[in-house]
Amino acid sequence: MGGGTPDPSGRSVLIQLSRLRRIRDMDTDNDTVTVEAGCVLQDVQSATRAVGRLFPLSLGAEGSCTIGGNLGTNAGGTQVLRYGNARELTLGLEVVTAEGEIWNGLRGLRKDNTGYDLRDLYIGSEGTLGIITAATLRLYPLPQASYAGLLAFAGLAEAVAFLSVARQRFSATLTAFEIISAEVLRLIGQNRPQFSLPVNPGEAGVAWYALLEISDTHSHQNVRNVFTDVVAQGVEDGLVIDAIVAESEAQRQHLWLLREHEISAAQNVEGPNVKHDVSVRISQIPSFVDEVVERLRERFPGCRPVIFGHLGDGNLHFNVSAPEGQDAHDFMQWEQEIHDIVHEAVRVFSGSISAEHGIGQAKVSLLRNHKSAVELDLMLRIKQALDPHNLFNPGKVLQPVLDKSQMIVSTR
Numbered sequence: 023m024g025g026g027t028p029d030p031s032g033r034s035v036l037i038q039l040s041r042l043r044r045i046r047d048m049d050t051d052n053d054t055v056t057v058e059a060g061c062v063l064q065d066v067q068s069a070t071r072a073v074g075r076l077f078p079l080s081l082g083a084e085g086s087c088t089i090g091g092n093l094g095t096n097a098g099g100t101q102v103l104r105y106g107n108a109r110e111l112t113l114g115l116e117v118v119t120a121e122g123e124i125w126n127g128l129r130g131l132r133k134d135n136t137g138y139d140l141r142d143l144y145i146g147s148e149g150t151l152g153i154i155t156a157a158t159l160r161l162y163p164l165p166q167a168s169y170a171g172l173l174a175f176a177g178l179a180e181a182v183a184f185l186s187v188a189r190q191r192f193s194a195t196l197t198a199f200e201i202i203s204a205e206v207l208r209l210i211g212q213n214r215p216q217f218s219l220p221v222n223p224g225e226a227g228v229a230w231y232a233l234l235e236i237s238d239t240h241s242h243q244n245v246r247n248v249f250t251d252v253v254a255q256g257v258e259d260g261l262v263i264d265a266i267v268a269e270s271e272a273q274r275q276h277l278w279l280l281r282e283h284e285i286s287a288a289q290n291v292e293g294p295n296v297k298h299d300v301s302v303r304i305s306q307i308p309s310f311v312d313e314v315v316e317r318l319r320e321r322f323p324g325c326r327p328v329i330f331g332h333l334g335d336g337n338l339h340f341n342v343s344a345p346e347g348q349d350a351h352d353f354m355q356w357e358q359e360i361h362d363i364v365h366e367a368v369r370v371f372s373g374s375i376s377a378e379h380g381i382g383q384a385k386v387s388l389l390r391n392h393k394s395a396v397e398l399d400l401m402l403r404i405k406q407a408l409d410p411h412n413l414f415n416p417g418k419v420l421q422p423v424l425d426k427s428q429m430i431v432s433t434r
């Protein structure tokens with residue numbers, strides 16, 4: 023969304039936090055770790071795994087993204103269904119304020135009802151309210167076994183109905199329910215011949231696939247039995263058409279490679295496409311997708327929706343590619359019109375125009391159509407109170423509704 027990219031004025035100061043990379047405290051009795059904001063997410067995952075704990079935030083960028091950026095964007099990822107997003111995984115923050123003071127909120131408490139929750143203000147604020155320098159993060163028991171499979175569905179309605187069954191039957195062991203359209207698998211088959219697809223994307227009657235994972239502290243055999251039992255029930259109920267299960271760790275990783283790497287790689291081969299990161303209620307996803315696809319195809323015959331995402335969180339990455347044979351760069355001339363079609367449907371379905379990627383600069387102008395005047399006014403007043411001179415990440419999130427002449431002058 024461009025939240026970390028300066029405006030073109032040439033007058034911005036960039037702050038690099040990569041030297042703030044210490045793990046300050048690992049408290050296994052409290053199930054918390056306190057890390058500095060420049061720590062790379064994957065390093066935090068490894069450090070906690072080494073002491074037998076799980077830090078569950080997990081996403082495709084984990085080898086390079088930092089805790090500061092994860093909290094700045096309130097990152098989601100593939101395990102939100104079970105563990106929540108970055109906000110839910112954070113117990114406390116250390117922040118440098120606009121006045122240059124340090125607020126230390128790293129107490130690691132699970133209960134603390136002593137007034138306004140400053141932590142939640144800073145998380146997801148995309149660097150516009152202060153600079154996060156450290157965080158106390160919540161840890162979980164390390165699962166002993168994970169089991170994954172790729173399930174085929176005739177339609178999204180069946181996938182949503184099976185998600186509901188899976189939630190009931192797997193309960194807290196269900197850690198991921200990722201949806202991928204059959205068209206996306208066909209795109210990978212076409213553009214990434216070096217990747218061996220685990221299923222034939224041309225399978226008759228199959229329009230969607232779901233990558234399901236359960237994780238448990240019991241044995242692998244136990245997890246496998248529960249998994250196959252629930253999938254068998256899905257087949258019996260007529261919800262699941264077909265399923266392949268990962269019988270080894272290598273096969274499990276292959277399924278995740280498909281989800282986290284191959285989709286982007288297959289799209290990149292063709293050049294740009296029009297991207298959206300939206301959410302609606304899980305129950306409304308089938309009608310939302312039907313409606314948007316129909317409108318897009320009416321207006322741009324032959325365009326190819328590339329849809330995948332975190333069905334368990336109601337979050338779709340809804341990209342639109344040029345019709346077969348049409349130049350991808352040429353197709354981008356319709357970007358704004360395509361955004362309008364998708365985002366108007368999001369508004370009608372009372373969804374969100376940015377489920378997990380934030381507002382940055384790319385979606386600043388959209389906020390006005392998707393937030394009420396009261397909400398925008400409250401946000402503006404928070405910005406004015408915490409950053410009266412508009413020093414932090416100017417032009418991001420709120421700029422168009424931010425009139426500098428109205429900014430409160432600090433009395434300090």
Ligand SMILES: Cc1cc2nc3c(=O)[nH]c(=O)nc-3n(C[C@H](O)[C@H](O)[C@H](O)COP(=O)(O)OP(=O)(O)OC[C@H]3O[C@@H](n4cnc5c(N)ncnc54)[C@H](O)[C@@H]3O)c2cc1C
Pocket residue numbers: 024025026039059080081082083086087088089090091092093094095096097098099100148149150152153154155378379382415
């Ligand atoms: C391949 C790939 C897959 C991804 N998959 C997912 C996914 O599944 N789910 C998801 O939610 N996201 C996903 N993302 C987006 C990802 O969450 C963000 O790119 C990442 O969290 C940002 O971290 P960063 O260190 O790169 O931050 P940057 O890009 O440097 O910054 C991101 C924002 O946070 C602010 N910020 C950075 N550091 C601080 C700080 N210390 N204090 C205050 N504000 C700060 C910046 O100003 C900026 O607005 C993906 C990205 C990629 C490239």
